[in-house]
Structure formats: structure tokens, C-alpha cells
Amino acid sequence: MAPVEFDPLSETFFDDPYETFRRLRDEAPLYWNDAYGFWALSRYEDVVAVHRDWKTFSSTHGATIDQLTDPGSREILRGSIIFMDPPEHDEMRRMVSRVFTPKAVANLEPLVRDLIVKYLDPLVGETRFDLLADFAAPFPVEVISAILGVPEEDRQQIRHWTDLMLHREPGNPKATQEGMEAAMYEAAYFYELAKEKRRSPGDDMLSGLVESGLSDKEIAGFAGLLAAAGSETVTKLIGNGVVLFCRNPAEWSKVLADPGVLSLAVEEIVRYWAPSQYQGRWTTAATQWHGIEVPPESPMVLVTGAASRDERMYANPDRFDISRPLSMSVGFGHGIHTCLGAALARLESRIAFEEIAKRWPSYEVEDGGLRRVQMANVAGFSNVPVTVPI
Numbered sequence: 001m002a003p004v005e006f007d008p009l010s011e012t013f014f015d016d017p018y019e020t021f022r023r024l025r026d027e028a029p030l031y032w033n034d035a036y037g038f039w040a041l042s043r044y045e046d047v048v049a050v051h052r053d054w055k056t057f058s059s060t061h062g063a064t065i066d067q068l069t070d071p072g073s074r075e076i077l078r079g080s081i082i083f084m085d086p087p088e089h090d091e092m093r094r095m096v097s098r099v100f101t102p103k104a105v106a107n108l109e110p111l112v113r114d115l116i117v118k119y120l121d122p123l124v125g126e127t128r129f130d131l132l133a134d135f136a137a138p139f140p141v142e143v144i145s146a147i148l149g150v151p152e153e154d155r156q157q158i159r160h161w162t163d164l165m166l167h168r169e170p171g172n173p174k175a176t177q178e179g180m181e182a183a184m185y186e187a188a189y190f191y192e193l194a195k196e197k198r199r200s201p202g203d204d205m206l207s208g209l210v211e212s213g214l215s216d217k218e219i220a221g222f223a224g225l226l227a228a229a230g231s232e233t234v235t236k237l238i239g240n241g242v243v244l245f246c247r248n249p250a251e252w253s254k255v256l257a258d259p260g261v262l263s264l265a266v267e268e269i270v271r272y273w274a275p276s277q278y279q280g281r282w283t284t285a286a287t288q289w290h291g292i293e294v295p296p297e298s299p300m301v302l303v304t305g306a307a308s309r310d311e312r313m314y315a316n317p318d319r320f321d322i323s324r325p326l327s328m329s330v331g332f333g334h335g336i337h338t339c340l341g342a343a344l345a346r347l348e349s350r351i352a353f354e355e356i357a358k359r360w361p362s363y364e365v366e367d368g369g370l371r372r373v374q375m376a377n378v379a380g381f382s383n384v385p386v387t388v389p390i
Contacts, residue, residue, distance in 0.1 A: 003027070003028070004020065004023040004024055004027050004028050004031070005020070006020055006024055006028075006031055006033060006040060006303075007033070007035065007171075008036075008065060008277070008278060008301070008377070009036075009065065009168055009170055009171055009172065009173055010170055010171070011170050011374075013277075014170070014372055014373070014374045014375075014379070015372055017277070017305060017306075018305070018309060018318070021042060021303065021305060021306035021309060022306075022309070024040070024042040024303065024306055025042045025043050025306055025310055025312075028042075029041065029042060029043050029046065029289070029290050030046075030289040030290045030292050030294070036065055036069055036173060037069050037299065038065060038068060038069065038280075038298075038299035038300065038301050039294050039298055039299065039300050039301065040278075040300070040301040040302075040303055041289065041300065041301070041302055041303065042303040042306035042307060042310075043306075043307060043310055043312060044307040044308070044310035044312060044313040044314075044330070045310075045312065045313070046289065046307075047302045047303070047304065047307040047330055047334075048307075048328075048330060048334055050281060050300065050302055051279075051302065051330070051333065051334035051335035051337070052334070052335045054085055054086065054335065054336055054337075055085075055284065056283065056284055056285050056287060057281035057282070057283060057284070057300060058085050058281060058282045058283075058284050059082060059083055059084060059085055059089075059280075059281060059282075059337060060083055060084065060085055060282065061083075061280070061281075061282035061299070062083060062280050062282075063082060063083070063279055063280045063377065064173075064280060064376040064377050065173040065280070065299075065301070065376070065377075066173040066174045066175070066376065067280065068280045068282065068299035068301075069173065069299055070174075080221045080222065080224075080225050081093060081096070081222060081225065081340070082225060082337060086336065089336060089337075090336075092222075093336075093340065095209065095212045095214075096205065096209070096222070096340065097340065099147060099205050099208075100340055100341055100343060100344060102343060105343040105344050105347055106347075108143070108147075108344065108347065109347060109351070111143065111146060112143055112347060112348050112351055113351050113355070115139050115142050115143055115146075116135075116139055116348075116351055116352055116355050117355060118139075119134070119135045119138060119139045120135060120355055120356070120359060123135065123359075124359055126388075127387060127388055127389075127390055128366075128385065128386070128387045128388075129385070129386065130369075130383055130384060130385045130386070131238075131239070131242050131356070131384050131385075131386050132235070132238070132239040132242070132381050132382065132383055132384040133382070133383055133384075135238075135352075136234070136235045136238035136239050136242075136352070136384070137159065137235050137382075138156060138159065139348075139352075140230065140231040140232075140233075140234035140235055140348060141155050141156065141158055141159040141162075141227065141230070141231035142155050143230070143234075143344070143348060144226060144227055144230030144231055144341070144344075145158060145227065146204075147204065147205050147230075148204060148205050148206050148223055148226060148227065149193075149197060149202055149204025149205060149206045149207060150193065150227070154189070157189075158186065158189075158227050158231070159231055160182075161182040161183070161185060161186040161189075162182075162186070162227065162228045162231060162232060163373075164176070164178050164179045164181075164182035165179045165182050165183045165186070165228070166179070166228070166232065166373075166375040166376050166378055167179055167373070167374060167375055168374055168375060168376050169374070170374065173376075175376075186224050186227075187220055187221075187224060190219070190220035190221075190223040190224050190227075191216055191217065191220040193206065193220075193223070194206060194209075194210065194216040194219040194220050194223070195216050197210050197219075198210045198216065205226075206219060206223060209222065226340075226341070229339070229340075229341060230341050230344070230345075232275070232375075232378050233275045233276065233339070233341075233345050233378075234345050234348045234349060234352075235380065236275035236373075236378060236379065236380025236381070237266070237269055237270060237275050237345065237349050237380070238349055238352050238353070239380050239381040239384045240269055240272075240273040240275065240380050240381070241265070241266075241269040241349070241353060242356070242363075242365065242384050242386070243365050243370065243381065243384060244269060244272065244273065244320050245353075246363065246364060246365040246386075247320075247365075248320050251265070251320060251321070251322045254322055254323065255322070255353060255357055256357055256361050259353075259354050259357060261322055261323070262349075262350045262353050262354060263346070263350060264322055264323065264324070264326060265322035265353065266346050266349045266350055266353075267324075267326060267329055267331075267346075268320065268321060268322045268324055269349070270308075270329060270331035270332065271308045271309075271314070271324075271329060271331055272308070272309075272320050273305075273379065273380070274304050274305040274308050274331050274379065275331075275378060275379060275380055276304055276331070276332075276333075276377060276378060276379075277303065277304060277305040277377050277378070277379045278301050278302060278303045278304055278305065278377050279301075279302045279304060279333065279337075279377070280299060280300070280301055280302075280377075281299075281300045281301075281302065282297070282298070282299060282300065283295070283296050283297065283298045283300055284296060284297075304330050304331065305379065307330050308329070308330060308331055313327070314327070332345070360386075360388045362388065362389055363386045363387065363388045364386060364387050364388075365384060365385070365386050366385040366386065366387060369383060369384075369385035370383060370384060370385075371383040
């Protein structure tokens with residue numbers, strides 16, 4: 001058998017990397033990719049250990065392959081919370097985390113449910129529609145944009161820019177020309193919006209950041225990051241869940257019988273098909289993994305998608321089981337960079353499946369119409385067409 005090959009910019013990775021992930025964990029738990037120049041860890045225990053050691057594994061050099069391997073990107077990344085280490089990271093997180101406390105997120109439930117209903121109700125009565133393109137794609141950006149203070153008429157444009165920015169062509173770690181242009185447009189948009197909030201503050205997050213003393217450039221960087229993370233993760237999570245429930249009808253029956261199981265179900269969807277497949281770090285010192293030394297100043301990739309299927313951590317990891325006992329997940333990150341909006345993503349996803357179940361207790365996914373995205377480190381579908389009984 002040929003040695004395992006892990007290419008996070010291949011069609012295999014975009015479509016179904018899980019056999020590759022199994023071989024990585026078994027045959028090359030520390031993997032060197034010579035084509036792009038990075039190390040990768042795939043076992044759960046190793047991924048958690050790196051997440052916890054921010055001093056040795058810095059976030060300041062980027063999160064994706066193109067960022068980690070391009071020194072020129074580091075100046076562009078400066079000022080964004082996911083590219084910070086303590087103490088700067090701690091200060092920035094302190095300023096923004098009050099919006100994402102459990103109480104604050106719980107208070108967002110009426111807003112979230114109203115937006116979900118707004119996008120689902122027009123589909124009632126149709127026998128065929130796309131639950132991703134018509135629903136799971138447009139609504140999450142509305143939620144995070146409302147929190148940020150983005151005017152309603154601009155919110156879907158943010159989503160389209162984000163999709164272009166994250167898209168990757170097979171074999172090319174860099175964004176396309178359209179993606180780079182989208183990044184410039186979005187950065188300029190949020191910079192101007194920050195200036196507007198400084199002139200006329202409102203009751204929203206960007207106005208609060210203005211009052212905290214951040215510069216317009218810092219606010220624009222944070223807004224762009226949150227808009228992307230706050231929309232893409234939920235979109236992919238819901239699309240993945242729709243497909244998984246269709247392929248596992250016994251699990252969908254559990255939801256129909258008791259919607260209270262959805263909190264656990266969301267965790268299982270994230271574990272089984274992780275919307276974020278990997279995170280990047282930069283070594284600040286030499287470390288040893290599985291008898292091999294990783295030198296300092298090296299890109300390190302933490303393969304969350306592989307760690308979440310590690311049989312060393314999970315019993316029957318390739319089985320989708322929403323009754324699985326809750327355990328420590330790495331699907332929303334871990335350590336100091338645990339996803340700031342994880343509670344909001346869980347709330348949005350839970351309510352989305354509650355409302356889908358109310359309207360369509362029975363549905364079928366048209367497998368021939370499924371389309372997956374090809375993105376830097378985000379995995380999921382761009383299209384999930386379904387049919388429902390009349």
C-alpha cells in the first residue's frame with residue numbers, strides 16, 4: 001500500500017477525507033506535507049494538547065495553509081483576534097465576549113427564531129426546494145450581522161464576499177482573484193461602517209467596540225472575521241445535519257419524538273462532519289511527536305476532522321448517533337481560541353432543526369443534486385435539494 005497522502009486542497013479532501021483521516025491517525029499521526037510545507041497532527045489527544053499550549057504553538061501566523069506558508073500575509077492578519085496570542089488575545093476577547101455570554105445568547109432566541117421562520121415559511125407548500133441555498137445559507141449571516149450592526153440591505157452581500165474569500169481551487173492554497181477582490185471590498189466596507197458607528201453609534205457590537213477604544217482598522221478586521229465565522233459554520237452545520245438525518249432515519253425519528261435531543265444532536269453533527277476541518281498554528285520551539293522532532297518556526301496543522309473521528313477517544317466513531325454521551329469536543333476549537341460564538345451557533349442550529357421538523361417531518365435529499373464547497377478549511381455543502389410529500 002502506498003504511503004498515506006494528505007492534501008487539504010484536493011478534491012478527495014473537499015468531498016470525503018475520512019478514510020484518509022483514519023490512515024493518518026494510524027500510519028502517520030505526525031505527518032509532513034512536502035508539497036505545501038506543513039506538519040499535521042490528527043489524533044484527538046495530540047490536537048487537544050496543541051490547543052492548550054499557546055506558548056509553543058502560536059496563532060499569530062494564520063489559520064489556513066496559505067496564511068501559514070506565506071510570510072507576506074502576517075501583516076494583513078495583524079489585529080484579528082484569532083491571530084493573537086495572550087496578552088493581546090485576552091484583552092480583545094474580554095472586550096467582545098459579553099455579547100456571547102450564555103445569558104446574552106439566550107436573549108437572542110426570539111431574533112434567531114424570527115429569522116429562521118422568515119426563511120422557512122415561504123418554502124411551505126413547495127414539494128422541492130434547496131434547504132441550504134434557500135435557507136441555511138442566507139439566515140445565519142442575518143443573525144450575526146444584526147449583532148454587529150450591519151444594515152439589513154447589506155447583509156447578504158457580506159455572505160457572498162465571504163464565500164468568494166474562502167473558495168479554493170484544487171491544488172492552489174491561495175484565494176482566487178475574485179476572492180482577493182472580495183476581501184478588499186469587505187475590508188473597505190467594514191472600515192467605512194466603523195467610521196459611521198463612530199459618528200452615529202447605536203446599540204450594536206461595532207458601536208461598543210468604537211467606545212472600547214479600538215481603531216477603525218481593528219474594528220473592521222474583527223467584524224470581517226466574525227461575519228465569516230458566524231455565518232459559514234452554521235450554514236455548513238445545518239446542511240450537513242439535513243443530509244445526515246436523511247441517511248440515518250432512526251436518528252431523525254429521535255428528533256421527531258423529542259426535540260429536546262437536539263442539543264446533543266448538534267454536537268454529534270459537528271463531531272461527525274466537522275464544519276471546520278483544521279486549524280493552523282506556528283511552532284515557537286522544537287517539539288517531539290511520535291518520535292519525530294518538529295523544528296521551531298514550522299507551520300502546524302491540527303486536523304479537527306480527523307481528531308473528531310479518533311477511535312482512541314470515541315466508541316464507534318464512524319457511526320452517527322445523536323444519543324452519544326456528551327464529551328469534550330474540538331469541533332468549535334479548544335483552549336484560549338475556543339470559538340467565541342459557539343453558543344450562538346448551537347442555538348441557531350437547534351432552532352433550525354426544531355422548525356424544520358415542525359414543517360417537514362418527512363423529507364428526502366436528492367443525492368444527485370448535492371454539491372460540496374471547495375474552501376480553505378471549511379467543509380460542507382453549497383446545495384442540499386430536498387423533496388417533501390404533498
